Amino acid sequence: MAIQTTQKVLSVKDAIESRHSIRRFVQEPLPKEDLNQIFELVRLAPSAWNLQPWRFHVVTDSDLKEKLQEAAYGQQQVTSAPAVILAISDMEDVLANLTETVHPGLPDDRKQQEVANLSSIFGGMSVEERAQWGLTQTNIALGFLLLAIEGLGYSSVPMLGFDQEKVKELLDLPEHIKFASMVPFGRADAEGYEHHRLALDKTVTFH
Numbered sequence: 001m002a003i004q005t006t007q008k009v010l011s012v013k014d015a016i017e018s019r020h021s022i023r024r025f026v027q028e029p030l031p032k033e034d035l036n037q038i039f040e041l042v043r044l045a046p047s048a049w050n051l052q053p054w055r056f057h058v059v060t061d062s063d064l065k066e067k068l069q070e071a072a073y074g075q076q077q078v079t080s081a082p083a084v085i086l087a088i089s090d091m092e093d094v095l096a097n098l099t100e101t102v103h104p105g106l107p108d109d110r111k112q113q114e115v116a117n118l119s120s121i122f123g124g125m126s127v128e129e130r131a132q133w134g135l136t137q138t139n140i141a142l143g144f145l146l147l148a149i150e151g152l153g154y155s156s157v158p159m160l161g162f163d164q165e166k167v168k169e170l171l172d173l174p175e176h177i178k179f180a181s182m183v184p185f186g187r188a189d190a191e192g193y194e195h196h197r198l199a200l201d202k203t204v205t206f207h
């Protein structure tokens with residue numbers, strides 16, 4: 001499907017290479033179609049059993065951004081950004097709605113089997129265990145999110161430096177959810193730091 005966006009689209013390679021954490025943004029409203037486009041791309045992220053435990057909250061309200069900034073120990077990028085995304089994982093919602101995640105192309109008996117299987121696997125875990133499992137999957141979507149933002153010509157900074165209990169209160173989120181990141185984003189109004197990464201021979205072993 002052809003994708004309509006107001007921004008120039010980067011190749012995956014260009015998006016990966018040009019992404020840096022940016023902490024100052026142009027103060028301008030973000031076009032709704034760009035926001036939709038970003039999430040249309042992110043929802044294509046893979047997950048085990050296709051459970052898709054990620055959920056996103058997009059904050060553009062100035063008062064709420066002020067409060068999020070306070071919860072993030074005053075980190076200025078939060079109010080600088082036109083939009084702040086909270087990428088969270090909600091495995092309790094997944095478990096309560098398993099039929100949504102089963103592929104619609106399966107015959108009915110296979111769908112029921114799949115739901116029973118998943119209920120048994122995840123029902124056998126504690127809320128905390130399955131929340132941690134869901135977070136591993138949601139982090140895949142976080143990677144997609146950062147690249148989708150970059151690919152559409154925007155910039156972002158992923159953040160975990162915030163008081164999670166305070167943010168749950170501010171957004172009225174249930175206790176069981178896990179945060180993958182808070183992601184302020186918009187058009188860059190500053191340069192990021194030059195990439196510093198470990199050497200390939202430290203992180204990659206060929207056998």
Ligand SMILES: Cc1cc2nc3c(=O)[nH]c(=O)nc-3n(C[C@H](O)[C@H](O)[C@H](O)COP(=O)(O)O)c2cc1C
Binds near residue numbers: 158162192
């Ligand atoms: C999960 C996660 C949490 C982070 N938390 C913060 C944060 O709270 N504040 C911040 O300024 N940067 C934060 N960062 C950004 C990292 O410092 C940055 O990604 C890293 O130094 C590499 O730089 P680059 O993103 O410019 O390539 C975080 C990054 C990740 C992936």
